Amino acid sequence: MKRHLANIYRLGVKELWSLLRDPVMLILIAYTFTIAVYTSAAAMPETLNKAAIAVVDEDASPLSARIVSAFYPPLFMTPQLITQNEMDAGMDAGRYTFVLVIPAGLQRDVLGGRTAELQLNVDATRMSQAFTGSGYVQQVVQGELGEFVQRYRGSTQLPVDLALRARFNPGLEQAWFGALMEIINNVTMVSIILAGAAIIREREHGTIEHLLVMPVTPAEIMLAKIWSMGAVVLVAVALSLQFVVRGLLHVPVDGSVPLFLAGAALCLFATTSMGIYLATLARSMPQFGLLMVLTMMPLQMLSGGMTPRESMPEVVQTVMLLAPTTHFVELGQAILYRGAGIDVVWKPFVWLLVIGSALFTLSLQRFRKTIALMA
Incomplete structure (x- = not known):
């Protein structure tokens, strides 16, 4: 042995x-x-982090200003206000992952109860951010539109308080x-x-x-x-x-x-x-x-x-x-x-x-x- x-x-x-x-x-x-x-x-973080976003604001209204201000770090970088002519060149150069186009008359249509359309352009070559971020952008826009229509910013008080406790990885x-x-x-x-x-x-x-x-x-x-x-x-x-x-x-x-x-x-x-x-x-x-x-x-x-x-x-x-x-x-x-x-x-x-x-x-x-x- x-x-x-x-x-x-x-x-x-x-x-x-x-x-x-x-x-x-x-x-x-x-x-x-x-x-x-x-x-x-x-x-490669799983969550969205500092995604580059630009906004084409053709409405220039209080509603569009609320939507623009809703995008902030750490999920998004500070939105850049650009024109329609700058959008394609900026996405081709890879400067923006998301470009949100707010059409003229958005606030007027929303207050008048008429259907309004916004356009979200996504650079899908950035697969991780594109998949996760498009959902975030839609949630932000819908939330701001809903609060603006109700003329109230807040959340509904639920009868049940759900306390989230993440064990072993609190953050x-x-x-x-x-x-x-x-x-x-x-x-x-x-x-x-x-x-x-x-x-x-x-x-x-x-x-x-x-x-x-x-x-x-x-x-x-x-x-x-x-x-x-x-x-x-x-x-x-x-x-x-x-x-x-x-x-x-x-x-x-x-x-x-x-x-x-x-x-x-x-x-x-x-x-x-x-x-x-x-x-x-x-x-x-x-x-x-x-x-x-x-x-x-x-x-x-x-x-x-x-x-x-x-x-x-x-x-x-x-x-x-x-x-x-x-x-x-x-x-x-x-x-x-x-x-x-x-x-x-x-x-x-x-x-x-x-x-x-x-x-x-x-x-x-x-x-x-x-x-x-x-x-």
């Missing part, structure tokens, strides 16, 4: 040295756990969700890439033949690659949580980080085994990349990290119970968002251990056959 552990340790150290000599992989690791995490949290900050989920998704992606690339690198450099003549077993070779690549990802995750999530994004992590890292280690045991299996199927890095795309898309989209599993078809929910990412997302969200302890997340831990053992056994059998063919 002591000799086996020594072989696994030394082979793992060799993998770390090989990784240090691979600048592309080092850049990938650094990018996915720094810039990718930050941009996922800050670059409904999208960055809190985006940053942590990006880390959880990147753990899967990077671990599969590193483990698979370690196998293919041995084959391309011809060092796999050296291993075949050494007194080491296929299980020792696999375990060495799993612990070394898994350790690299765990260190990157810990640093990203501390310096990017907590430091740059100021996202509070109230749960137990060691407990989350323990769950990540179990997930890494499964995903690195999966990466080794894919590498035994591929003959080159391009082929491995294609297999990665086919594997990562369902793992990330159907594991509950992007959309709740409850909204998916029941068949998909059942099948995805066999995926390690499903249980990793569950325990990651419970620990990092809600501060759950082991008494709450022990089931995902057990699932990850079972799935990881099954994937390791399957990958080991495939790896042995691959080595036997090389020999």
Whole structure:
């Protein structure tokens, strides 16, 4: 047993040295756990934020002035008053996402009970803001028109007072969700890439033949690659949580980080085994990349990290119970968002251990056959 552990340790150290000599992989690791995490949290907010809007006010009435003043930060930038001739040029240049055209005689028609029409022009190339913002603009305009007709600005007092309490994210900050989920998704992606690339690198450099003549077993070779690549990802995750999530994004992590890292280690045991299996199927890095795309898309989209599993078809929910990412997302969200302890997340831990053992056994059998063919 002591000799086996020594072989696994030394082979793992060799993998770390090989990784240090691979600048592309080092850049990938650094990018996915720094810039990718930050941009996922800050670059594409789900809510409308500082949308550029202009108004063509041909009515110049108190009603049109009320409508213009209803658009203000942080949802919209301060509206710019432009002419009809400036509208198309401004939208073509990308200066405005929304242009609201208020026709002449709007106030007269509204007070006279006649039908009035306003035109909202939307730059649909800015998909995120265009989809959300068009609804906001319609609500604002309808609200101002209704209050103007009633000659009263206020809200109807309801007999029931609804108190909204948002737990775990009181400000409904999208960055809190985006940053942590990006880390959880990147753990899967990077671990599969590193483990698979370690196998293919041995084959391309011809060092796999050296291993075949050494007194080491296929299980020792696999375990060495799993612990070394898994350790690299765990260190990157810990640093990203501390310096990017907590430091740059100021996202509070109230749960137990060691407990989350323990769950990540179990997930890494499964995903690195999966990466080794894919590498035994591929003959080159391009082929491995294609297999990665086919594997990562369902793992990330159907594991509950992007959309709740409850909204998916029941068949998909059942099948995805066999995926390690499903249980990793569950325990990651419970620990990092809600501060759950082991008494709450022990089931995902057990699932990850079972799935990881099954994937390791399957990958080991495939790896042995691959080595036997090389020999």
